[in-house]
Amino acid sequence: MSGTVHGVGLGPGAADLMSVRADRLVRGARHVAYFRKGGRQGQARRIVEGMLRADAVEFPMEYPVTTEIPLEDPRYAVALAGFYAKCAAHLRGLAEGGADVVVLCEGDPFFYGSFMHLFTRLKDDVPVQVVPAITGMSAAWTATGAPITWGDDVLTVAPATLSEAELTRRIAETDALVVMKIGQNLPKLKRAIAAAGRMEAAWLVEYAAMPEQRVMPLAEAETAPYFSIAILHGEGRRP
Template structure:
């Protein structure tokens, strides 16, 4: 019997016309489409492909058992997610064993801070898996700023706002160009770290990059922001001709 394939498809930063040709083809032709979402929410990946799916598509929403209800430092957090990813892996592998292909929708790039990588490591060796790279959210964010991100020998650092405040401050101070993701509930802490590093005047917040609600604001001028879909940027100023 033919074995099906799992396709981890990068959808890019949020606009359908920023998807690759391969991603577009796979999404439009898929009979089985899986995607991650928070319980009770449609999910950003599913929003991106609205209107693209075939009429007889079978959707497989994979709902996180926990997001912010338990601290990441609590052992129950990893235990709950590990069990969740194992269950998702089992379900998808069962479909491929029956000869079905499955497209897993991935915001940005599947191998860049995404949930798909947790499936990929579990699926490898069980069933064929392919990955379609996508434009990262941070690429969409610095393009929205209309300014080059790195020059010459600039060092680019990518941080998660979930890091301890002292680590954020040190790394922000020591790098040339900066991207901070996963801001969420950590916006106040991130502001303090940027200020302590003496770089508040250089920092931008980009909300909903490449989406209809896109907004670019200097951090020092930002008042009300939507931190879940925000990325903080500090552009490099390195060597140039």
């Protein structure tokens, strides 16, 4: 019988924010896979430190590129497509051999996560199950100490990789905003929020729910690490 590949959402970064189902799967897994940048432990692996069984077989999946090639460069898609295909082939082989595999996923597996690229390559060949989780953006707006939406507020989630004009339009048109994938796009994002006239209300949350969590006005931010999320709170109807 075929084994199952489990895409397990670990939540925003704190082990005690994992679901009971995720905790059970992680602790019982014989085969554990996770993404990481070359030479790093990887955030997903860090979250489960001390939780894996002693005989767990780990499969680190190291990205061939991160920021070295621009997203619009055709080489970027080619490199990642080959990488995901190779990783999926390894996991498929384990499952076809009868082994269950847990793929550790930061945040929620179906929300801007690398696991999605494995899911589409595996779902028609072997059983794949997904364990949802608290997203990083939920931890980020909680860290600001204020609700993200009220009443009829519309929440927009946007990647900072959009063009400056498109970012500005979406920021101006929404009530509440979450911006992901900031990194090198921080200057562009700040210009877009300023152009939309909302800079005074914007926040940046770094490493939400992690020990190094930091919350600051976006206007004061000079850099934005990978685990950064920008927040604009809604101010809608309330009793």
